[in-house]
Amino acid sequence: MTPPFDALRTQLLGAAEALAGGPAALPEILAGMVDDVDHALREPLEIFPVCHHSPASALAMLRRLREKQPKVVYLELCEDLQPLLTELRNCRLPVALQAFASELDGFPKEAAPLSVIAPITEASAEYQAISYALDTPGVELVLVDRSTDHVFQWQPDASPAATEEPEDDLHGDAVGVEIGDLRPRFAELEEHLLRHGRVRHWSEWWDQYVEQPLAGADHETYRQVMVLIGSLFRRLAPHDRRYARDEDRERYMWTRIRRHLVATGTDPADCLYICGAFHAASRVTEAGSDPATPDFDITPRTATTWLYGLIPSSHSAIEAQFALAPGSVSIAAATWQKQLGRFRLTPFRLDGQKGGRQRAGKALPAPSGTSGPVTDHLSGYLAGPPALDGLDEEELRGWCVDIVRLARRNGYLASTADAIAVFETSLLLAGMRGRARPTPYDFQDAAVTCIEKDAVPGRRDVRRLCEILLGGDRIGQVGYAALPPLARDVYDRLAPLGLNLEQRSIQRALLDLAARPELVGCSQLLWMLRYLLPDQAVRPIMGSRRLGEKPIQESWDLDLGRHQRTIIELGYEGVTVEQVLEQRLRRDAWDPKATAATALKAVEHSMLFLQSPRLTDELGLRAVELLAAERTVDDAPAVLRRIRRLLAHHRATTPVLPSWCERFVTEGYAHYCTLLPTAFVDEDTGARQVGAMLGFLFSMESLALSLGCDRTQLEIAVRQSHPEAPAKIALLWAARNQLGDLPLAQLRERVDGLLGNPLVVPAFPQYVSGFVQALDPVPRLAPFVVETLSKAFGRLPDPVLLPWLPHLITTLKQQAAELVPVLTREAGRTFPGALAAIDSWTPPWLARKTAPAGLPARTGAGSSAQAAGLPLEAVPVAAFLARHPAGADAVADMLGCPGEWAVLPDVPVAQHGGAATVLLAAFPGAAEAVAALVGP
Structure with a gap:
């Protein structure tokens, strides 16, 4: 019997010989393509070649399924995705099957998370096969492609290899698995096809030269043409690592098919194998349904636990995932609907498919019987022009x-x-x-x-x-029944809001927590979702979440419909939002790059969202460990800010501090004392970090000393510090003033000396910046800082002052925004409040120098009249205490110091000695504070 494709082979070889000077391999390629078609059609198990998201493939599949009605359908799709297929009934297409793994065992840890997606659209051959198999009694659907675990095993770096995609892409950075990847494997061939086809991109070439001609072709013509195209691209593809992986996939799939045939005893004539046209032309040794064909050695899976689910997809996401032309999938969907009406075909659709009409439960007609002998349909198809539609x-x-x-x-x-x-x-x-x-x-x-x-x-x-x-960017949706437990729990707990959370638009949720206490749970859940989801999914308009606050009213913008994928992927991490949040906090705190500030942030979030003392203590102890292990002070400002907030909250709400807080204070005190001399001289450590270290040491000093720390350690650390940068020198002077080693009068003399030295004047703004940073560790220096700033503005020359002002403003804004109110309040107390008073106003630091002889001005440090040899009436504070001596006498009695009051005119006082006067002269700050509260 004459082989069916001999005539075509002879014709193509003759054409190759007629091309004088053509490639030497051309006859071999053309003859090999015909051989590949012959080989594929002679396989007892019918091979059905397809192209993904191709209306022509979907139409041919629809016709063939109704004609043959196979009992077993083998589908090129990751075998471990099979349990997800039944969940397609609860979805609105397009959606994507997803396998997800965040905890890896057998892959590099830095590659996590790993994700594989397989998008499904209605205008695809595989969806028609899935619908037919799931809704037809007695039909078995078997997925035969490599598992998702093998997808990454076979990648050299075991990391996602998808192309870079836009931020709003529904597939993210998942690796795409595509059935029927028909695209030239090298740029030269694709460029040649596009140039001679007079088209701009591959999708247009495919639509013009394959889709339209094959839309109305019979089954045999469709199969032979698709195998021919797959053979062409296969023979012209470079034999690289990807080509080797494709061959391994073919060996894998045929091995699975043969094992299933042997296990079930199914006749290959009753089966249908759906794969990409590239794989349909395979000539690997392991290909074929003959039981005697050798099997492929399938490696075991790794110990990685894979989680599976459905995520929403869209036409634009599919185009971005597989580098298709924008709008091509939408055009394919419109073409599919048009061709169904043209040929009067009823597609297979899963019963109960969300978003679609219910398919009538009519039985399929009897199959037309087995196919006849293989005949040559290619010769006539290739010889004549394609039968294209006329102008509509x-x-x-x-x-x-x-x-x-x-x-x-x-x-x-x-x-x-x-x-x-x-x-x-x-x-x-x-x-x-x-x-x-x-x-x-x-x-x-x-x-x-x-x-x-x-x-x-x-x-x-x-x-x-x-x-x-022409169809738009159709976006799919996963139905409630197909969601993971966490996503369903989120929808259930937000039900009291009365909103349609599946709607793909922003919805405003108003929560009056005082009038409707039942919404407190919704508020708590929304704040947790705010922490876990992207910013646009859940966004607060009114309301905040801080330690110690009790919310009254809140307003939210919710866009969960468009961020359904992120909620679904949260379900891969746990059963409830609380469980996922706890895992995230632990992961952040125990990350290899975690710092003490990171752990304190996790502590604060655990207190805000979870109210779990056990978890909070565990995270707090982790913060102590990280702080003790740190060798830099880069995060000192964040550490200081967070530990202050946590200590203030605990002092206001609990009778005693948690043990981890006490340990953090003692460890931090010793840690920063040890690093302080190095930080002062390190060029990489800024003044902001040094100021934060001093702020921790001074503000936590009383608590640290009560817990057993030694103040001598801080004094030694300050004495060992010898900075060279002007800003750090100013910080050191402020620290010495706080420790009592540098009185304010001497500090003022040093600053005046700097302003009087022409060599130092250009660097004076840096000293001022250091003093501003010192307001955090030594807030009582605020009057002195205002005085120093005023002197700088008044005495610095313009070439020095004007370039420095922008730097000062940006520094305050970026690094010390919380210090600006301190400066503003102090300036308000120092400068006159009315414009008219400016002319007669004298700055306090100038009034001190011009005071009458024998009556110096009162200083901010509370200079004593007794120390200056003045009568007590010269100082209003002393006069106030002389008129009300009971408080001072009580303090003197407690200290065991009998005192004697000086006699003021017209002031009746008791005679108790001079110790109380000496005490007030030595420590005037408290007395001045009382006078300021009570009034002069």
Whole structure:
């Protein structure tokens, strides 16, 4: 019997010989393509080649399933995704099957998380096969491709290899698994096809030269053409690492098929094997359903635990995932619907499919029987021109009218004349490109040419408007029943809000917690979701979450419908939001790069959201460990800010401090005392960090000393510090003043000396910046800092002052924003409050120098009249205490110091000695504070 493809083989070889000077490998390639087609069609197990998201493949699949009605369908899809297929009934397509792993065992830890997705659209051959198998009694669906674990085992770096995608992509950085990856494997071939096909991108070439000709082809013609295309791309593809992985996939799939045939005893003639056209032309040794064919050695999976679920997908996400032209999947969906109506076909649809009509439960007609002998359909198909549809003027006219209407709604100045121009230009472009009828791509080009002028008036350009017109970016949705337990729990707990959380738009939620206490649980959940989800998914408009606060009213913008994927992926990490949040906090605190500030942040969030003392103590102890192990002080400002907030909260709400807080204070006191001399001289350590260290040491000093720390350690650390940077020198002087080693009078003399030294004047702004940073560790220096700033503004020359002012403002804004109110309040007390008083106002530091002889001005440090040899009436504070001696006498009695009051005119006082007067002269600050509260 003559082989069916001998005539075609002879014809192609003759054509190759006629090409004088052609490639030497051309006859081998052409003959090999025919051999591949012959080999694939002779396989007892029918191979059905497809291209992913191809309407022509879906139509051919639909016809073949109704004709043959196979009992077993083998599908090229990751075998461990099979349990997800039944959940497609509860979804609105497009959706994606997903395998997800965040805790890896057998892969590099830094590669986590790993994710694999397989998108499903209605206009795809695999969805028709899935629907047929799941809704037809007695039909078995078997997924035979490598598992998701093997997907990453076979990648050299075991990390996601997807292309970079936009931020709003629903697939994220997942690795895409595509059935029927028909695309040239090297740029030269694709460029050649696009240039000679007069198209711009691969999707347009495929639609023009494969989709349209094959839409109405019979089954045998479709199979032979698809295998021929797959063989062409296979033989021209470079034999690289990807080619080797594809061959291993083919060995894997055929091994699984043979094992299933042997285990079930199914006749291969009753089966259908659906795979990409590239794999249909496989000639590996392990290919074939013959039981005698050798099996492929399948490696075991790693110990990684994979989690599975469905996530929403969209046409744009699929296009970005697989590098398709924008709008191509939407055009394919529109073509699918048009072809169904043209050929009067009823597609397979899963019963109960969300978003679709219920399919009538009619039994399929009896199968037409087994296929006849293999015959050559390629010769006639390749010899004649493709039978393309003629011009459909009504369809094109409708497109032109609708695009003008849509353009006007989006701000374009389009008119009926533009619609006529788009119509004529579409015909012109189709004729120039050798097409019998304009394609959607021709229409897009014509619309852009005729409507889009100099600029885009709105958010959407004309090309995007054409995509919307031809089908839009359809976005799928996972139904409630197909969600993981965590996602269902979120929807259930937010039900009291009375909102449709599946709606893909921003919704405003108003929570009156005082009037409706039952919404407190919703508020708690929303704050946890705010921490776990992207910013736009859950966004507070009114309300805050801080330690010690009790919310009364809150307002939220919720966009959970468009961020359903992120909620689903939270379900891969735990059963409840609380469990996921606890895991995230632990992961942050025990991360190899975690710092003490990171752990304190986790402590604060655990107190805000979880109210778990056990977890809080555990995170707090972790913060102590991290602080003791740190060798730098880069995070000292964050550590100081957070530990202050936590200590203030505990002091206000609990009778005693937690043990971890006490340990943190003692460890921090010793730790920062040890690092202080080094930080002062280290050039990489800024004044802000040193100021924060001093702020920790001085503000926590009383608590640290009560817990057993030694103040001598701090004094020694300050004495060992010898900074060279002006800002750090100012900080050191402030620290010495706080310790009593540098009185304020001497500090003022040093500052005046700096201003009087012409060599130091250019660096004086840096000293001022240091004093400003010192307001945190030594807040009582605020009057002195205001005095120093005033002197700097008044005495520094403009070439020094003007360049420094912007730097001062940015420094205060970025590093010391909390110090600005301190400076502002002190300046308000120092400077006059009315404009008219400025002329007669004398700065306190100048009034001190110009005071009358024998009566020096009162200083901010509370200079004593007794120390200056003045009568007590010269100081209002002393006079006030002399008139009300009971408090001072009580303090003197407690200290065991009998005192004697000086006699003031017209002031009756008791005679108790002079010790109380000496005490007040030595420590005037407390007396002045009391006087300020009571009044002069």
